[in-house]
Amino acid sequence: MQTKRTIFGNKGLPYLLLAPQLIITGIFFLWPAAQAVRQSFLREDAFGLNFTFVGLRNYERLLDSPEYLNAIKVTVIFSISTVILALGVSLVLALAVDRMIRSGRAYTTLLVWPYAVAPAVAGILWWFIFNPTIGIMPYVLEHVFGYDWNHLLTPSDAMILVVVAAAWKQISYNFLFFVAGLQSIPTSLREAAAIDGAGPFKRFWTITLPLLSPTTFFLLVVNIVYTLFETFAVIDATTEGGPAQATNILVYKVFRDGFVGLNFGSSAAQSVILMGLVIVLTVIQFRFVERRVTY
């Protein structure tokens, strides 16, 4: 292997070129993050007129509170369900489109549309579709299947609603990557397997899926981060965390406690815990999961 080393004379230039990115990271990430850490050790009134240092009490209170433990449980259920649904459906759609010869392009364009819908707008759409009083879906469910849909009262209905709404947003994105991933798998491999007598399922499990694993892994990371942090608008527009906190995921609870409840200490402590969670998740994913991925 041949390496070519270029020596740049200017010592300051690299720093200058890095500066914009560093400044942005500093202002929009490091500084607020430091503020959050500081606030998480304080107890203050809403206006910030007086505050006292309370050490770890905000954290202790959180870990003692059944509402917080419930939010963790809800987040785990919500994230896993959303990721499985979003990845599963988009993979099926991508496989279907991959088999199309002429109409593939048209389907791809149509399937990408939902991604252009703003999360808040998507949330309102789902709110209308599933509204127990005026929505079309509860009407259909009741008259065709005899199921009394009411996500305002039934926790499982509410969870299904937010999972479907959150996954729907993400399917387009996943679909695009899966289509690209499928196109990069050489057809000769599948043809060779077919000649050797492998059926479509065998070919999928032993050739397509393993060769797709880099894409799948990438999407897994992106989707988990999406469910943890970017589903805020969908939840705010559909269930607002209800009924009785059944869909109150961690990031939504940070918002409710901080910006509605004005309890900045607790809200900051929750953000710090979330930040820690993301760091741990990222390390685990890249250190352990990546090893098992065939590139």
Add this chain to the structure above:
Amino acid sequence: MKLRKIAAASAVSMLALSASAQAQTQIDWWHAMGGELGEKTEAIATAFNASQSEYVVVPSYRGSYAETMTGAIAAFRAGEQPDIVQVFEVGTGTMMAAQGAIVPVYQLMADAGVEFDPSAFLPAVVGYYTDPEGNMLSMPFNSSTPILYYNRDVFAAAGLDPDTPPTTWAEVEAFSRQIVESGAAECGFTSRWVSWAQLENFSAWHNQQIGTLQNGFGGLETELTFNGPVQVRHWDNLARWEDEGLYRYAGPGGGNDAGPSFYSQTCAIMMESSAGRAGVMANATDFEVGFGMLPYYDDVEGAPQNSIIGGATLWVLSGGSEEEQRGVAEFFRFLSSPEVQAQWHQETGYLPITQAAYELSQSQGYYEANPGADISIRQMTLNEPTENSRGLRFGNYVQIRTVIDEEFERLLSGAVDAQGALDAVVERGNALIREFEDANG
């Protein structure tokens, strides 16, 4: 040479322009009135600006009540606060406790030397916003109280008298059953604002205590007590009626589904703020609407007492110049004049906040022309308020409202009984009140 002259001339004219702009003191007013209410709010500011030339009130819409309040608080923390902010009634505890951040209205008026008579205001409204010494802290702007709306056509179809709204809960149950069984409508009644209408107002209306120390007016050491037998009985009934299909739950917070189910004639009765009147009249196009007072249990001693208010008041934030504060005082005087108040009351359905505005509306013949429009004020002033029915004031009450909704939802889903739900509200609510006391004590 010529160019320089032009530049100099334009500089002079710029100076003159900015001088004339400076002559008027700008007063920023953040409010939470969207849609039609927002237009009426802006109209008040426009009228004030036209009435004098010293001050300009600049209203700006900041989203929901919670968003407006938290936005103003964030602005205060950054030193960019508006002069006036509209805060909903449950934020009163938080605003009151922030002594360095607000200028009490009685003090503002005295400092500015603007003539101001607190006794002109309706006691039921202003009592909610005074300190224990009777000083007025914020300026009542939009106050309302929940009343009962019903569908006269459905009543007639069900064989009920459309001129007789239910007055007791026993009648609500009987009427609802008749409505549902006759097929006149799918459900009997629904309610917006469960915590406000079916717990807080319910307690006041039945003269039941909401919290110790005069429902929290007496100090931060207060504790919630609304898990008494009367409230438990009512919540127990609501859960049973929801189960039987007589009552339909309309969601947490404002209960946004109540309106659509009333307008679509799915539910025959709706309990909703008196300020919802304009919306109800605009949407109930296919049927006749009737109005009534909130129902009560006739075997409860002291019921009906009087209902309590909701809505918002205007708080003055500290940090404005002396000129700005004077302008705010002038604006408040304008705002509470009978003509402005009477017009606001009649157009929106909010309560008139002064006796004079009420009397003016009477002499204009408004109540004869609009039957039912005076129900709110009659219901609020039905009896001299007791310690239990003056209102309520607790720290962190915005969060406690959420707790009330959550426990009510748990009750309806069958996870807990009425006593258990209200006990949990009291326990979780008291913890929040203690936290507030710690942070503000």
